[in-house]
Amino acid sequence: MLTLADVAFDDVAALLARYDLRLERVADGETIPGSYWGDSEAGLIGSTVYARGDTPVHSLLHEAGHLIVLPPERRAAVHTDATDSVAEEDAVCVLQTLLGDAIPGAGRERILADMDAWGYSFRLGSARAYVEQDAESAWQWLAEHGLVRMPERTLIF
Incomplete structure (x- = not known):
């Protein structure tokens, strides 16, 4: 890890x-x-x-x-638990992988592997499968909130 x-x-x-x-x-x-x-x-x-x-x-x-x-x-009101909805939680799972690419020595691949090792569970069996094949609504959520560029699926800073 x-x-x-x-x-x-x-x-x-x-x-x-x-x-x-x-x-x-x-x-x-x-x-x-x-x-x-x-x-x-x-x-x-x-x-x-x-x-x-x-x-x-x-x-x-x-x-x-x-x-x-x-x-x-x-x-300002956040303390310990920031989740607002299932849609937000799904989007955050995708977002964390993208953020990994912005850290030298980390990267998306390592974040995905560590998510699996930690025990995240997804319908298709892995974090990678979720992000690449099963997270369309999460990608849309991130785009609608101005965090990713579609269809490139890249972060907007």
Whole structure:
């Protein structure tokens, strides 16, 4: 599993800053504030994503994705759980893979593999199959919210 310690913190922080988010490093062994899953999983409070060195990058990107899809005025109320709907959750699963490509040393392929290793479950059996063959409504949701360019399926920064 690729962790925050395996990539440059500044690269991840810069990516999140493009979306007016802040990345806060939590000391090793400390509890991650706003973590829905606990353990090493990333946390959310307001416009800040919290992560330790052992936080999986896919987790950090997933939680950041929840904040990215929210209008800035709604971010302030977020604490731990940002999911608004199944459609949003589906879109965030796609978005986190795209964000992986923006981090040197990560990439979409690694994020997809780590999602599978973590235990994400999709109808077609893998994160890759979901993103490539079963996520049309998620892609449309992201496009309608101004986050991806269609039909290229690329991020809009």
